Amino acid sequence: xxxxxxxxxxxxxxxxxxxxxxxxxxxxxxxxxxxxxxxxxxxxxxxxxxxxxxxxxxxxxxxxxxxxxxxxxxxxxxxxxxxxxxxxxxxxxxxxxxxxxxxxxxxxxxxxxxxxxxxxxxxxxxxxxxxxxxxxxxxxxxxxxxxxxxxxxxxxxxxxxxxxxxxxxxxxxxxxxxxxxxxxxxxxxxxxxxxxxxxxxxxxxxxxxxxxxxxxxxxxxxxxxxxxxxxxxxxxxxxxxxxxxxxxxxxxxxxxxxxxxxxxxxxxxxxxxxxxxxxxxxxxxxxxxxxxxxxxxxxxxxxxxxxxxxxxxxxxxxxxxxxxxxxxxxxxxxxxxxxxxxxxxxxxxxxxxxxxxxxxxxxxxxxxxxxxxxxxxxxxxxxxxxxxxxxxxxxxxxxxxxxxxxxxxxxxxxxxxxxxxxxxxxxxxxxxxxxxxxxxxxxxxxxxxxxxxxxxxxxxxxxxxxxx
Amino acid sequence: xxxxxxxxxxxxxxxxxxxxxxxxxxxxxxxxxxxxxxxxxxxxxxxxxxxxxxxxxxxxxxxxxxxxxxxxxxxxxxxxxxxxxxxxxxxxxxxxxxxxxxxxxxxxxxxxxxxxxxxxxxxxxxxxxxxxxxxxxxxxxxxxxxxxxxxxxxxxxxxxxxxxxxxxxxxxxxxxxxxxxxxxxxxxxxxxxxxxxxxxxxxxxxxxxxxxxxxxxxxxxxxxxxxxxxxxxxxxxxxxxxxxxxxxxxxxxxxxxxxxxxxxxxxxxxxxxxxxxxxxxxxxxxxxxxxxxxxxxxxxxxxxxxxxxxx
Numbered sequence: 001x002x003x004x005x006x007x008x009x010x011x012x013x014x015x016x017x018x019x020x021x022x023x024x025x026x027x028x029x030x031x032x033x034x035x036x037x038x039x040x041x042x043x044x045x046x047x048x049x050x051x052x053x054x055x056x057x058x059x060x061x062x063x064x065x066x067x068x069x070x071x072x073x074x075x076x077x078x079x080x081x082x083x084x085x086x087x088x089x090x091x092x093x094x095x096x097x098x099x100x101x102x103x104x105x106x107x108x109x110x111x112x113x114x115x116x117x118x119x120x121x122x123x124x125x126x127x128x129x130x131x132x133x134x135x136x137x138x139x140x141x142x143x144x145x146x147x148x149x150x151x152x153x154x155x156x157x158x159x160x161x162x163x164x165x166x167x168x169x170x171x172x173x174x175x176x177x178x179x180x181x182x183x184x185x186x187x188x189x190x191x192x193x194x195x196x197x198x199x200x201x202x203x204x205x206x207x208x209x210x211x212x213x214x215x216x217x218x219x220x221x222x223x224x225x226x227x228x229x230x231x232x233x234x235x236x237x238x239x240x241x242x243x244x245x246x247x248x249x250x251x252x253x254x255x256x257x258x259x260x261x262x263x264x265x266x267x268x269x270x271x272x273x274x275x276x277x278x279x280x281x282x283x284x285x286x287x288x289x290x291x292x293x294x295x296x297x298x299x300x301x302x303x304x305x306x307x308x309x310x311x312x313x314x315x316x317x318x319x320x321x322x323x324x325x326x327x328x329x330x331x332x333x334x335x336x337x338x339x340x341x342x343x344x345x346x347x348x349x350x351x352x353x354x355x356x357x358x359x360x361x362x363x364x365x366x367x368x369x370x371x372x373x374x375x376x377x378x379x380x381x382x383x384x385x386x387x388x389x390x391x392x393x394x395x396x397x398x399x400x401x402x403x404x405x406x407x408x409x410x411x412x413x414x415x416x417x418x419x420x421x422x423x424x425x426x427x428x429x430x431x432x433x434x435x436x437x438x439x440x441x442x443x444x445x446x447x448x449x450x451x452x453x454x455x456x457x458x459x460x461x462x463x464x465x466x467x468x
Numbered sequence: 469x470x471x472x473x474x475x476x477x478x479x480x481x482x483x484x485x486x487x488x489x490x491x492x493x494x495x496x497x498x499x500x501x502x503x504x505x506x507x508x509x510x511x512x513x514x515x516x517x518x519x520x521x522x523x524x525x526x527x528x529x530x531x532x533x534x535x536x537x538x539x540x541x542x543x544x545x546x547x548x549x550x551x552x553x554x555x556x557x558x559x560x561x562x563x564x565x566x567x568x569x570x571x572x573x574x575x576x577x578x579x580x581x582x583x584x585x586x587x588x589x590x591x592x593x594x595x596x597x598x599x600x601x602x603x604x605x606x607x608x609x610x611x612x613x614x615x616x617x618x619x620x621x622x623x624x625x626x627x628x629x630x631x632x633x634x635x636x637x638x639x640x641x642x643x644x645x646x647x648x649x650x651x652x653x654x655x656x657x658x659x660x661x662x663x664x665x666x667x668x669x670x671x672x673x674x675x676x677x678x679x680x681x682x683x684x685x686x687x688x689x690x691x692x693x694x695x696x697x698x699x700x701x702x703x704x705x706x707x708x709x710x711x712x713x714x715x716x717x718x719x720x721x722x723x724x725x726x727x728x729x730x731x732x733x734x735x736x737x738x739x740x741x742x743x744x745x746x747x748x749x750x751x752x753x754x755x756x757x758x759x760x761x762x763x764x765x766x767x768x769x770x771x772x773x774x775x776x777x778x779x
Contacts, residue, residue: 045575226564240568245470245471245472256471256472257471258474258723
């Protein structure tokens with residue numbers, strides 16, 4: 001078990017000394033006040049999740065006051081590893097939508113790619129600006145030891161959570177300004193600017209201005225990440241549009257404004273492929289912008305992330321990312337993958353079935369921490385139930401060992417207790433590849449829990465990267 | 469500015485204004501219910517429902533008209549599309565969409581109102597709480613309006629104020645109409661003591677009673693009150709004031725001058741007429757008829773704005 005703050009029971013890691021002193025000075029009264037202040041702040045700015053509950057309507061994610069801290073050298077390794085991975089994933093996408101070298105080299109079986117729903121046939125033979133398919137890559141990491149990190153999954157479509165990264169910092173600076181005098185915390189508030197620069201650097205061929213018009217395309221207020229959409233578009237100073245605000249005329253995409261049509265060059269879309277273009281993807285869909293794919297393919301607009309980018313973060317493709325890094329970049333992977341058994345292989349399936357009580361089994365297409373089995377934490381009957389599901393549809397599952405996620409000090413009922421955490425840093429891929437010096441630390445607030453998802457009792461923390 | 473953004477801004481201030489009107493209407497009913505009722509004259513809650521345009525919806529839900537039910541229907545009921553609760557809910561969900569188009573303070577004002585009304589809704593309220601609810605609503609709406617003062621004077625600002633004055637013009641006109649047509653269907657009451665008392669209550673609920681006293685000398689008469697609420701352009705709730713402001717914010721728009729002109733042309737006559745008209749000739753013509761024409765005009769301006777700018 002690795003603890004982020006304690007080297008041993010009595011020894012605090014150097015970079016947590018300041019925080020420890022600060023914690024020791026905080027009374028229960030102050031903790032309560034600050035917790036209430038944070039909650040009020042989050043409610044007021046509206047950083048909430050929609051729920052079906054009649055009384056609450058909207059829920060906020062629990063925020064823990066104790067930051068999670070990385071030293072400069074710890075972060076440097078992560079930074080290199082994440083950027084390496086984001087480059088490889090983009091190279092993979094460029095490859096499979098063009099020559100398919102990795103398939104010819106027999107590294108990834110072609111059925112695995114071409115049979116996937118997330119493989120977008122209409123993208124074949126088309127290369128987006130700068131060959132960037134996924135301009136924002138979120139990599140979910142866990143730490144198991146001082147120098148040991150594993151990638152749990154990649155997010156190449158529209159990773160969310162960056163607004164929490166920024167708002168968590170904002171509230172910490174507001175509530176505890178002194179902490180930022182005594183600790184040299186690398187700022188992250190330039191993320192929206194960098195995101196906008198990234199999007200602008202990905203203008204399509206036919207865009208002939210040095211200041212391309214970017215918009216953020218949202219599915220609307222019912223989407224759980226809606227706050228993030230409005231927050232980011234506000235911070236970038238770009239319009240947040242819904243698909244009904246956009247239309248295609250001739251070779252270009254326009255938005256409807258009170259002054260009449262205005263041309264759009266780059267669409268940062270936060271909607272799924274299926275809802276982009278009813279003419280191309282889902283003919284029965286009433287949402288979407290008819291004709292946008294034609295404009296896209298003829299260089300009239302760029303769509304970020306590219307349609308079909310989701311194949312790269314498929315759980316079945318995940319297994320091959322270390323191979324991709326070697327194949328495309330000629331480098332050794334800096335971050336490790338979790339050992340993964342894909343249940344569509346007979347050998348793997350048998351192993352998984354024999355060891356269910358030791359493994360974590362996930363649905364290939366699942367997310368949010370739902371539909372998974374944590375063997376060591378499950379009752380006999382739920383293991384047996386899962387055994388039946390797995391045998392009926394082995395292709396739909398992968399299995400991994402249960403990782404011993406690191407503990408981070410967390411305030412539980414005003415006491416400092418260890419709770420498990422993960423990390424999602426955000427990598428931008430445009431003219432430059434860059435990683436924001438921070439990320440979203442999610443924490444499993446329930447004692448003994450391994451599940452950090454907000455839908456299942458997860459909370460969040462501010463994530464610090466100390467300057468050199 | 470996105471057409472949808474303009475539309476949402478327009479509707480946010482319409483909803484906020486409507487929330488205030490409904491709260492004020494409830495106050496009218498509440499005050500009236502405290503006065504002794506002469507025979508055959510106990511329809512204050514019905515007229516309140518009529519003024520709120522909610523009588524059909526209410527009757528679909530309840531068989532009898534009684535204070536507690538009317539209060540609940542107009543304030544909290546989610547089945548009533550214009551209840552204060554729904555107005556705030558709608559204003560807030562619109563604000564969620566366009567929060568980037570006004571100040572953070574405006575968003576906070578609306579969002580806090582929303583958080584509080586959720587709590588109010590979950591508490592049981594007594595009939596005697598009504599003045600507090602009314603006061604609270606007016607306070608919240610004022611908070612929102614105050615926050616608008618720091619906005620850039622751009623088209624977004626003008627759309628917000630267009631919404632406000634279109635809604636207010638409609639609401640004020642309906643209030644007047646209800647007072648004259650529903651409240652006092654029997655001619656013998658007109659000009660009597662009850663009549664004047666009811667007018668005063670109307671003024672109070674529009675927070676214009678003292679203003680009226682300052683603006684007019686002598687007795688409170690129905691003609692003076694009608695003049696005040698229809699023609700007096702110093703009175704911020706009068707039809708005249710509303711129409712002047714609609715014209716002002718419409719012609720201040722910088723987008724699409726030809727659309728602005730088109731709508732302005734349909735309004736020009738009414739605007740001039742209301743500045744020059746005498747209250748006596750309106751009363752001779754029939755206040756009800758005048759107000760009906762006015763309401764129709766506002767409604768066609770509203771649909772022109774929606775058609776020209778939002779579609």
